[in-house]
Amino acid sequence: MSKVSFFAGIAAALLVAGALSFPPRAEARISLEKCTLCHGKTEFRKILVDGKIRDLFATADSLKGSVHEKKTCVDCHFDVSDIPHRERPRRVICTHCHYKGNAEGAPQSDASLAYIDSIHGKAIARGNVKAPLCQDCHGGHAILKAKNERATVSQKNVAETCGRCHIEIYAQYKTSIHGVAVAKGIKEAPSCTGCHGEHQIYGHLDPKSTVYSTHVADQCSKCHASISIMSKFGIETEQVATYKGSFHGVANQFGSRTVANCSSCHGTHEIRPAADPLSSVNPANVPKTCGKCHPGANPNFAVGKMHIDAKKKEAGIVYYVASFFKYLTIGTMLVLIVHILLDMYGRSKRLRGEK
Amino acid sequence: MSVDEKKANPQEPIDPEAEAALAEETAGLDPVKAAEIREKVRRRIREEVEREIRLRTASDRRAEVRKRREEIRKEKHHQEGEMFQRFNRNFRFQHMVMFTSVVLLIITGMPIKFPNFFLSRIVINLWGGINNSTIVHRIGAGMLIYFMAHHMLYCMFSREGRRDFLLLIPMPKDLKDAVQNVRYFMGKSDEKPKFGRFSYIEKFDYWAVYWGCVIMIGSGAFLWWESITLKYLPKFFIDIAHEAHSDEALLATLAIIIWHFYNVHLKIKEEHPLEYEEIMAKRAKQAASEVGNP
Incomplete structure (x- = not known):
């Protein structure tokens, strides 16, 4: 009796499991068919009050190739239950699946939390309707992984994506050395996210920001202090170290917000090589650039190297001054310390009574 | 009356x-x-x-x-002998101004030379950040400049100052004293050199301060008024001033902490027999004049 009931129990469990696992797929197909009744027509669109056209065309192909290939319409548009919709369906809430510990198979990541804390997330929370939600950067149906070159958030395309809102900055960046390098397909060159971070983007006046005045040098040094990256492009890697040894670098390290950091002289989005006449560090522009903080800087000031390392011969006269003081210090201290040691030696000898 | x-x-x-x-x-x-x-x-x-x-x-x-x-x-302290005042009040005041300024300069300057040393951040934050510590550094600099001016005037216009300045000029005897002292340390000679009012050690300290003040105040002025420097001079002037300022600071700090403190504070007794003899001779003369003229 008990054996029969055991098997019956297993059979019932299997049935329930089967009922739970198979019918949704069938339902999904049904839902897709239902949705495409209207959304499958190419001319299905809505004219908004401001005259813009909202394209509402979406078919089974919309998700094809994307990371959500296996999802169906109502997996994301879960507030849709009536056809035609009684009220306008709400924007998709990605955190429905995208949170750490989800069981939906979405990547285990806290990116959504980072976003909520970011300047974009806070703008949304304050009710700024223009601020971006997930889908504004990642795209709607055709979401691809950032590694995929065709993704809206790939290294190659992310600047354009950000530029949809930050259009002036995008224009500056596009002609800068970094923008040109990214357009050439150089993988190491930074796009927006290379410096500003991905989800945790903060305003540059926020101390949490990667581009806060005291963090800029560290952020630039991630690439510019790396020999393996810089050697590919023939760029020196001492710039960050020499900056950190200078008074600007030291004061910056101790938290001064008024002292110059990398971007004070080189610019932010419009960074160009020194040879470029439009560059802020082109010798012709150096007096003006220094003059931002040190009024009245003269053209003479631009003569010679800016980033110098006194320990290297290229520093010229500074190297010889440094060497002079090095040997002076070593020589003087050697004599003085020997004198002290001899004094101690004599004293201890006499204290012990040896002569 | x-x-x-x-x-x-x-x-x-x-x-x-x-x-x-x-x-x-x-x-x-x-x-x-x-x-x-x-x-x-x-x-x-x-x-x-x-x-x-x-x-x-x-x-x-x-x-x-x-x-x-x-x-x-x-x-x-009945076992000790009589105490003598070696330096007058003016001289002691000058020394106080100088060491206060030098201590201020070292503790606000060294963290900038060694920013990665763990104490540096703590010391800078004690002043309330780099903006405040640089102000304290300038106060110290002002005190050092004042000390220099005061001492120059003292050497020119005070009788004791003139006497001390002349006594501080290095003489062949100092070289002989140094050699004799080293021989004494090594045990080659039993005779300690007889120092006058200023031993060669004190003379070295005195002239080292001149050298240090000239380098530090000279290079510091370029860095203090950097906008004026930028207006008229190429950048390498600031680089040289920065390098000299930072290197000479290290030398001065090491000399003070190792050499000066050892000789002045750690050594049990530094004797000046010739100065003692001089004082005693003066006293004897005074006593004789009092006896003859009651």
């Missing part, structure tokens, strides 16, 4: 000898005018005498205090 007699009657006669001389001088004059003159002279003489007494009592009082202090010290 005492202060109470200040309001004494001008007609009252003073010391008979002076009175006689006065009478003789005013003999041929009109009696009324003579009395007037005598009164005036008596008042003047009294004032002079009182002033002298006041001065003498003040110096006596100071001498007494010194004597009492000396006695107390002798009671407490």
Whole structure:
């Protein structure tokens, strides 16, 4: 009796499991068919009050190739239950699946939390309707992984994506050395996210920001202090170290917000090589650039190297001054310390009574 | 006579000898005018005498205090000999200004030379950040510049300053002393060199301060008024000033902490037998003059 009931129990469990696992797929197909009744027509669109056209065309192909290939319409548009919709369906809430510990198979990541804390997330929370939600950067149906070159958030395309809102900055960046390098397909060159971070983007006046005045040098040094990256492009890697040894670098390290950091002289989005006449560090522009903080800087000031390392011969006269003081210090201290040691030696000898 | 007699009657006669001389001088004059003159002279003489007494009592009082202090010290540390004051108040004040400024300069400057040392951030934050510590550094610099000016004037316009400056000029004897001292340390000789008022060690310290002040104040001025430097000079002037300032700072700090502190604070006793002899000779001379002229 008990054996029969055991098997019956297993059979019932299997049935329930089967009922739970198979019918949704069938339902999904049904839902897709239902949705495409209207959304499958190419001319299905809505004219908004401001005259813009909202394209509402979406078919089974919309998700094809994307990371959500296996999802169906109502997996994301879960507030849709009536056809035609009684009220306008709400924007998709990605955190429905995208949170750490989800069981939906979405990547285990806290990116959504980072976003909520970011300047974009806070703008949304304050009710700024223009601020971006997930889908504004990642795209709607055709979401691809950032590694995929065709993704809206790939290294190659992310600047354009950000530029949809930050259009002036995008224009500056596009002609800068970094923008040109990214357009050439150089993988190491930074796009927006290379410096500003991905989800945790903060305003540059926020101390949490990667581009806060005291963090800029560290952020630039991630690439510019790396020999393996810089050697590919023939760029020196001492710039960050020499900056950190200078008074600007030291004061910056101790938290001064008024002292110059990398971007004070080189610019932010419009960074160009020194040879470029439009560059802020082109010798012709150096007096003006220094003059931002040190009024009245003269053209003479631009003569010679800016980033110098006194320990290297290229520093010229500074190297010889440094060497002079090095040997002076070593020589003087050697004599003085020997004198002290001899004094101690004599004293201890006499204290012990040896002569 | 005492202060109470200040309001004494001008007609009252003073010391008979002076009175006689006065009478003789005013003999041929009109009696009324003579009395007037005598009164005036008596008042003047009294004032002079009182002033002298006041001065003498003040110096006596100071001498007494010194004597009492000396006695107390002798009671407490009876095994020690007499104490001598080697440097006057002005000299000690100068040294205080200098070491205060140098300590301020070192503790606000060294963190900038060694920003990665763990204490650097703590020390900078003690002042409330780099903006404040640089202000303290400039206060220290101002004090050092003041000290330099004060000392120059002292060397020029004070008798003791002139004497000390001349005594601080390096002499062949200093070289001999140094060699002799090293021989004494090594046990090659039993005779310690006899130092005068300033040993070669003190002379070295003194001239090292001149060198240090010239380098530090000279290079510091470029860095203090960097906008003016930028206006007229190429950048390498600032680089040289920065390098010299930072390197000489290290040398000065090491010399002070290792050399000066060892010689001045850690050594049990530094003797100046020649200066002692000089003081004793002076005293003997004074005593002799007092005996001959009681």
